[in-house]
Amino acid sequence: xxxxxxxxxxxxxxxxxxxxxxxxxxxxxxxxxxxxxxxxxxxxxxxxxxxxxxxxxxxxxxxxxxxxxxxxxxxxxxxxxxxxxxxxxxxxxxxxxxxxxxxxxxxxxxxxxxxxxxxxxxxxxxxxxxxxxxxxxxxxxxxxxxxxxxxxxxxxxxxxxxxxxxxxxxxxxxxxxxxxxxxxxxxxxxxxxxxxxxxxxxxxxxxxxxxxxxxxxxxxxxxxxxxxxxxxxxxxxxxxxxxxxxxxxxxxxxxxxxxxxxxxxxxxxxxxxxxxxxxxxxxxxxxxxxxxxxxxxxxxxxxxxxxxxxxxxxxxxxxxxxxxxxxxxxxxxxxxxxxxxxxxxxxxxxxxxxxxxxxxxxxxxxxxxxxxxxxxxxxxxxxxxxxxxxxxxxxxxx
Amino acid sequence: xxxxxxxxxxxxxxxxxxxxxxxxxxxxxxxxxxxxxxxxxxxxxxxxxxxxxxxxxxxxxxxxxxxxxxxxxxxxxxxxxxxxxxxxxxxxxxxxxxxxxxxxxxxxxxxxxxxxxxxxxxxxxxxxxxxxxxxxxxxxxxxxxxxxxxxxxxxxxxxxxxxxxxxxxxxxxxxxxxxxxxxxxxxxxxxxxxxxxxxxxxxxxxxxxxxxxxxxxxxxxxxxxxxxxxxxxxxxxxxxxxxxxxxxxxxxxxxxxxxxxxxxxxxxxxxxxxxxxxxxxxxxxxxxxxxxxxxxxxxxxxxxxxxxxxxxxxxxxxxxxxxxxxxxxxxxxxxxxxxxxxxxxxxxxxxxxxxxxxxxxxxxxxxxxxxxxxxxxxxxxxxxxxxxxxxxxxxxxxxxxxxxxxxxxxxxxxxxxxxxxxxxxxxxxxxxxxxxxxxxxxxxxxxxxxxxxxxxxxxxxxxxxxxxxxxxxxxxx
Numbered sequence: 022x023x024x025x026x027x028x029x030x031x032x033x034x035x036x037x038x039x040x041x042x043x044x045x046x047x048x049x050x051x052x053x054x055x056x057x058x059x060x061x062x063x064x065x066x067x068x069x070x071x072x073x074x075x076x077x078x079x080x081x082x083x084x085x086x087x088x089x090x091x092x093x094x095x096x097x098x099x100x101x102x103x104x105x106x107x108x109x110x111x112x113x114x115x116x117x118x119x120x121x122x123x124x125x126x127x128x129x130x131x132x133x134x135x136x137x138x139x140x141x142x143x144x145x146x147x148x149x150x151x152x153x154x155x156x157x158x159x160x161x162x163x164x165x166x167x168x169x170x171x172x173x174x175x176x177x178x179x180x181x182x183x184x185x186x187x188x189x190x191x192x193x194x195x196x197x198x199x200x201x202x203x204x205x206x207x208x209x210x211x212x213x214x215x216x217x218x219x220x221x222x223x224x225x226x227x228x229x230x231x232x233x234x235x236x237x238x239x240x241x242x243x244x245x246x247x248x249x250x251x252x253x254x255x256x257x258x259x260x261x262x263x264x265x266x267x268x269x270x271x272x273x274x275x276x277x278x279x280x281x282x283x284x285x286x287x288x289x290x291x292x293x294x295x296x297x298x299x300x301x302x303x304x305x306x307x308x309x310x311x312x313x314x315x316x317x318x319x320x321x322x323x324x325x326x327x328x329x330x331x332x333x334x335x336x337x338x339x340x341x342x343x344x345x346x347x348x349x350x351x352x353x354x355x356x357x358x359x360x361x362x363x364x365x366x367x368x369x370x371x372x373x374x375x376x377x378x379x380x381x382x383x384x385x386x387x388x389x390x391x392x393x394x395x396x397x398x399x400x401x402x403x404x405x406x407x408x409x410x411x412x413x414x415x416x417x418x419x
Numbered sequence: 420x421x422x423x424x425x426x427x428x429x430x431x432x433x434x435x436x437x438x439x440x441x442x443x444x445x446x447x448x449x450x451x452x453x454x455x456x457x458x459x460x461x462x463x464x465x466x467x468x469x470x471x472x473x474x475x476x477x478x479x480x481x482x483x484x485x486x487x488x489x490x491x492x493x494x495x496x497x498x499x500x501x502x503x504x505x506x507x508x509x510x511x512x513x514x515x516x517x518x519x520x521x522x523x524x525x526x527x528x529x530x531x532x533x534x535x536x537x538x539x540x541x542x543x544x545x546x547x548x549x550x551x552x553x554x555x556x557x558x559x560x561x562x563x564x565x566x567x568x569x570x571x572x573x574x575x576x577x578x579x580x581x582x583x584x585x586x587x588x589x590x591x592x593x594x595x596x597x598x599x600x601x602x603x604x605x606x607x608x609x610x611x612x613x614x615x616x617x618x619x620x621x622x623x624x625x626x627x628x629x630x631x632x633x634x635x636x637x638x639x640x641x642x643x644x645x646x647x648x649x650x651x652x653x654x655x656x657x658x659x660x661x662x663x664x665x666x667x668x669x670x671x672x673x674x675x676x677x678x679x680x681x682x683x684x685x686x687x688x689x690x691x692x693x694x695x696x697x698x699x700x701x702x703x704x705x706x707x708x709x710x711x712x713x714x715x716x717x718x719x720x721x722x723x724x725x726x727x728x729x730x731x732x733x734x735x736x737x738x739x740x741x742x743x744x745x746x747x748x749x750x751x752x753x754x755x756x757x758x759x760x761x762x763x764x765x766x767x768x769x770x771x772x773x774x775x776x777x778x779x780x781x782x783x784x785x786x787x788x789x790x791x792x793x794x795x796x797x798x799x800x801x802x803x804x805x806x807x808x809x810x811x812x813x814x815x816x817x818x819x820x821x822x823x824x825x826x827x828x829x830x831x832x833x834x835x836x837x838x839x840x841x842x843x844x845x846x847x848x849x850x851x852x853x854x855x856x857x858x859x860x861x862x863x864x865x866x867x868x869x870x871x872x873x874x875x876x877x878x879x880x881x882x883x884x885x886x887x888x889x890x891x892x893x894x895x896x
Contacts, residue, residue, distance in 0.1 A: 042465075042466045050465075060465075061459050061464060062459060062466070064466065154466065154468055155466040157466060158465060158466065160694075161695050162694030189470065190468050190695075191468060191471065191695055191697060192468075192694070192697060265691060269498055269500055269689070272500060272502070272509035272510060273508045273510075275502065275504075275509060278463070279464075289559075293502055316690075316691050317689060318687050321689075321691070329692075
């Protein structure tokens with residue numbers, strides 16, 4: 022699975038996505054364009070883990086820049102389970118017990134989707150709580166390192182280590198450390214089931230969400246069906262912002278300084294064009310084209326700027342729901358299994374699926390996948406998410 | 420028909436900061452071997468995040484205050500995308516949507532009078548690296564030392580009518596910025612893009628505009644404006660060519676502008692706000708703090724020095740460089756007389772710098788040392804010529820004034836008894852010259868004087884020697 026995993030240490034070993042830098046360790050972000058790239062420094066989250074005595078087991082494979090559904094278009098090839106279904110590398114490593122947990126970059130819901138399919142937990146914390154220093158950047162305004170682990174207690178343990186203010190990241194929140202012990206108890210909790218998102222999923226997934234709602238009621242929570250009319254607009258806005266920012270961020274891979282350089286060029290323009298043509302995959306190119314388009318002179322105000330306004334509106338709509346609800350419940354993805362497919366369909370497929378995951382990336386709110394379903398909570402209410410997951414898992418690791 | 424030129428300037432000024440604009444690595448582009456002033460952040464390595472250098476914002480605010488601008492309460496950084504090998508990220512962080520200052524003005528004075536030039540905006544941005552072309556091996560090398568060095572860009576309104584006004588504006592900006600420690604404005608640290616069009620005098624409508632990019636020497640800017648204005652006139656009046664709106668390059672050797680027929684002129688820079696840099700909110704208290712900590716302006720220093728009795732010429736010389744004012748202020752604070760301090764800085768230090776092929780701006784001396792030399796001279800411990808000698812040793816050998824005097828036995832040179840011994844020795848050893856002088860040949864005095872100077876190895880005070888010679892000669896008449 023993880024094509025760069027060199028050694029798996031049991032116990033305190035943690036895997037990190039190949040979009041997270043570890044000093045001296047080849048970091049390709051699943052792309053040919055970063056062939057041979059050895060970072061000069063480790064990500065802040067990695068440094069914190071190492072300082073706290075955890076070992077980095079290795080890099081878990083991701084799709085090119087983490088843009089695809091589950092790593093299916095990684096330069097090193099897709100990761101399939103015995104039935105031939107796509108699986109996320111980090112989630113599978115965790116599920117197999119190879120590592121205590123994994124740090125994954127949540128750019129467009131990939132680690133949440135992967136966790137749901139592999140039956141493990143993933144928590145994307147509030148934007149700004151974990152430093153993005155050392156993350157191969159795509160959409161800086163919404164991507165966030167989170168933790169994949171088998172149970173809520175382990176997520177809690179690792180998240181506490183990596184979260185906290187980092188002056189090297191200008192968007193890092195000022196809080197030095199987080200305890201995550203301040204979450205609401207599940208008994209008496211009010212949970213909103215998001216109608217639009219649930220209805221968009223397959224019957225099997227809908228049944229899973231309904232089942233979860235029943236169990237929550239059994240634990241003393243109230244669950245109401247609620248409406249989030251801007252769900253689809255949120256997806257469009259996030260797709261647009263993600264493409265625009267990614268287009269800009271991956272423009273630095275030009276074959277001049279590091280990574281892959283085409284052997285075939287006669288001048289600087291050919292060096293750029295050939296290196297990028299050969300070094301980037303079809304999905305990344307589609308993202309670049311779409312991103313360039315929405316930032317172009319004629320489109321900025323009708324596309325990019327409008328997406329920023331939608332971001333604000335979605336934020337307001339979700340925040341309003343958190344006046345009445347402690348958490349929102351919804352699917353993490355449409356299906357219970359995904360098969361390999363042609364890369365020509367990737368752009369359409371990925372951005373259809375992000376309907377379920379876009380809101381936390383767009384708004385920066387925390388989200389957690391556990392037991393194959395997804396919860397959203399209000400800003401810095403990770404404790405509530407962990408309590409929900411823990412109660413559903415029937416454990417008390419914390 | 421009479422035509423007038425309509426000229427606007429975009430002036431890039433490198434800021435005098437200790438570190439670059441978004442990282443903490445060393446600030447100075449022009450110093451150091453290629454690629455030694457660079458860190459993973461300014462080299463555009465993935466994973467590095469920009470963090471704004473607060474000093475840059477404050478220097479931009481300082482420039483805004485000097486140019487009577489409105490300081491924005493909300494200002495943002497934006498990304499500008501284009502490919503060029505000297506731009507490591509393939510985007511430049513600049514300010515497009517909410518620049519830090521807007522709506523200012525600067526009065527410029529030329530022989531034709533004083534006019535007010537409007538300032539549209541001032542924005543902050545990072546500089547790009549440098550490409551070094553090697554014609555011999557036909558390769559191009561890139562130097563990232565200058566990458567991310569902080570700049571401000573001052574965008575004027577199209578208010579200039581003549582090259583003289585442009586020169587006066589740039590000279591004034593240079594003086595103001597050097598004086599306020601905003602920029603050192605050294606060679607290459609101030610670069611201009613010039614927009615030019617012409618129109619019949621008295622009309623409002625603008626003609627076809629061309630832009631001449633990236634010029635750094637004042638003489639090139641003047642010549643380029645003159646050339647380009649003439650080219651436009653020829654085109655409009657005599658139909659020599661059809662003007663098109665375009666970007667042009669000035670060739671200083673050929674003395675003409677050339678069209679830069681490249682894609683960049685039609686580029687779409689795809690500006691958007693940089694999500695890694697939070698908007699900067701500038702409150703009234705911050706602006707006030709920047710105002711309060713601004714170094715005194717040329718005008719304020721001039722008034723202060725007038726009250727201390729310095730001449731117009733001395734004031735003009737001292738205020739040409741902030742460092743000279745600082746030295747003068749420090750030396751007078753140590754108790755030295757203002758007139759005397761000005762004279763030592765401008766005449767004595769200035770003379771030595773000229774002798775060593777340097778300019779006033781390069782003067783570097785510890786105020787305490789200069790003060791000590793002045794003290795020794797005014798206290799008659801040593802004479803002025805010896806003082807000058809000590810000063811030279813302090814400037815070029817890093818000597819200590821007291822130790823130097825002792826080591827070179829200079830302390831006795833002001834002592835008239837010692838000089839008198841020399842005078843007597845010279846008079847006794849050259850009886851012929853004494854006889855000639857006493858016999859009416861006044862020229863013989865010069866020979867005796869020269870003899871004394873030679874004995875004193877040039878360290879004697881001419882006035883003292885002359886007085887003692889006359890005194891001793893009169894005794895022998």
